[in-house]
Every structure is written in structure tokens, then in C-alpha cells.
Amino acid sequence: MAMCEVCGKTKQWGHNVSHSNRKTPRTWKPNVHKVSVYENGRRRRVVMCTRCLRTKAKATA
Secondary structure, three states, X not given: OOOOOOOOOOOEEEEEEOOOOOEEEEEEOOOXXXXXXXXXXXXXXXXXXXXXXXXXXXHHO
16 A cells, blocks of 8 residues: 555545536545665665655765
């Protein structure tokens, strides 16, 4: 499923709104990637959203 294992971000719901203001349901999925992360000296494979990946990269740099 499209879910970040770090922050728990999941699918969001809303409406497409046309020019005539007609509303139809739609969903947004988070931008998640499978990445290898080192935690406590061990390599671990996690599914992480790009926002968390960026934050983690800033913290290690």
C-alpha cells in the first residue's frame, strides 16, 4: 500500500473541481520509494516518502 513507514503518510481524499464547479471524487497517493537505510549499524529496507527521505538526508549530511 502507498504508506510511508516513517511518518505514516497515506492516501488522501478530495474532489476534482471543474470550471462549472462540479465536484467528482479523487485521491492523492504519497510519493513513496523503497530505500535502504542504515539504523543502529544495520541496513534495513523501508518504504519512505520523499519528504522523509529529504529530511533524513539533511540530518546525515
